[in-house]
Amino acid sequence: MQALLLEDSLILRLRDFDDPVAGPGEVVVDVAVAGIGGSEYLGYRNPGLRPLPNIMGHGIAGVAPDGGRVAVNPLRGCGACAFCWRGQAQLCDSWSLIGVQSPGGFAQKLSVPEDSLVALPDSITWEQASFIEPFANAVNAWDLAQADPSAAIAVLGAGSLGLGVVASASAAGCKIIQVSDNSAPRLAAAATLGAEAISKQMADTYDIVFDTVGSAESRQAAAALTAKGGRCIFMGFATPTSEIDFAELIRGQKQFIGAFVYSATQFERAIALAGKTQSSWVQNLSFTDVEPLLKRYLKNDFSTLKGALRPNGHQ
Numbered sequence: 278m279q280a281l282l283l284e285d286s287l288i289l290r291l292r293d294f295d296d297p298v299a300g301p302g303e304v305v306v307d308v309a310v311a312g313i314g315g316s317e318y319l320g321y322r323n324p325g326l327r328p329l330p331n332i333m334g335h336g337i338a339g340v341a342p343d344g345g346r347v348a349v350n351p352l353r354g355c356g357a358c359a360f361c362w363r364g365q366a367q368l369c370d371s372w373s374l375i376g377v378q379s380p381g382g383f384a385q386k387l388s389v390p391e392d393s394l395v396a397l398p399d400s401i402t403w404e405q406a407s408f409i410e411p412f413a414n415a416v417n418a419w420d421l422a423q424a425d426p427s428a429a430i431a432v433l434g435a436g437s438l439g440l441g442v443v444a445s446a447s448a449a450g451c452k453i454i455q456v457s458d459n460s461a462p463r464l465a466a467a468a469t470l471g472a473e474a475i476s477k478q479m480a481d482t483y484d485i486v487f488d489t490v491g492s493a494e495s496r497q498a499a500a501a502l503t504a505k506g507g508r509c510i511f512m513g514f515a516t517p518t519s520e521i522d523f524a525e526l527i528r529g530q531k532q533f534i535g536a537f538v539y540s541a542t543q544f545e546r547a548i549a550l551a552g553k554t555q556s557s558w559v560q561n562l563s564f565t566d567v568e569p570l571l572k573r574y575l576k577n578d579f580s581t582l583k584g585a586l587r588p589n590g591h592q
C-alpha cells in the first residue's frame with residue numbers, strides 16, 4: 278500500500294509499505310477518507326507529540342473487512358482509570374489518538390482496534406465523514422458551554438472546529454451566531470451553516486465565546502469578547518501559553534473552560550451532525566495534493582477550507 282510519511286518537520290513523503298496486518302483485537306480498514314485540518318498542518322510544521330516517522334490523519338472513515346462503512350474514533354485511553362470509566366478518555370493520563378501517536382489515515386489501509394469502529398449510516402457521504410472528527414470536538418465544546426438558545430454566540434475561527442461549533446449552535450436553535458475569520462471562503466462557509474460572518478474585529482460582547490484558533494491574539498480577543506457572567510471555551514492549539522487578564526476575568530465573573538476532543542457518545546452525535554451539514558466546503562484530494570495544501574495552510578491561505586484525502590478512490 279501507499280502512505281504519506283511525515284519523516285521530519287516539513288518533510289512528507291509518499292512511500293510504499295507492506296499492507297498492515299491486524300493484531301489481536303484489531304481490524305484492517307480500507308481508508309475511504311482522511312480529513313486534513315489544524316492538527317495536520319501544525320504537526321507538519323512541528324511534529325510535537327508525534328513519534329517520527331509518523332503517518333498522520335486522525336479524521337478517518339473507510340470500509341471494514343465485512344464491507345460495512347465505518348468511522349474510526351481515534352481517541353484511545355487506558356480503559357482502566359476513573360476517567361476512562363466515566364467515558365472521558367481524553368483526561369486519561371495515557372490518552373492517545375490514532376493518527377497522532379500511532380499510524381493514521383494518510384494511507385490506503387490501517388489496522389485499528391475493532392472497538393474504535395463506529396458504523397456509518399448509508400445517508401452520510403465520505404465528504405461529510407471527513408469532518409466527523411472536528412465536529413466531535415465541537416460537540417464536546419458545545420456541551421461544556423451549556424448555552425441556551427437565547428445566548429449570543431461568538432466563534433473565533435471558521436475552520437472545521439469553528440464550523441462544527443456553528444453547526445451545533447444552529448442545531449440548538451441559537452439565533453445570534455457570529456463568526457470572525459480572516460478568510461473570506463471560510464466566512465462564506467460559516468454563513469451557509471447559519472452564522473453571521475464578521476470580517477472585521479468583533480466589538481460587541483457575547484454570552485458564549487469559542488476560540489478555535491488558540492493564538493495569543495485570539496485568546497485575548499475571546500476573553501475580552503466574553504460578557505460578564507459569560508463563558509469562554511478554548512479549543513485552539515496554535516500556541517501553548519499566552520497572557521490573560523485575570524482581573525477582568527475575576528471582576529466579570531467569566532468562566533474560562535478548556536475543551537479537548539470528545540467522549541464516545543459525543544463522537545456518535547457528531548456523525549449525526551455531520552450527516553445533516555452540507556459539505557460543499559470539502560475538497561477531495563489525492564496523496565500528491567496533501568503537502569501543497571499543508572504548505573498553503575502554513576502561509577495562512579485557507580482557500581481550500583477542508584481537504585479530504587481519498588487514498589483509494591471509494592465512491
Ligand SMILES: [Zn+2]
Pocket residue numbers: 354355356357358359360361366369370371
Ligand atoms: Zn484511562
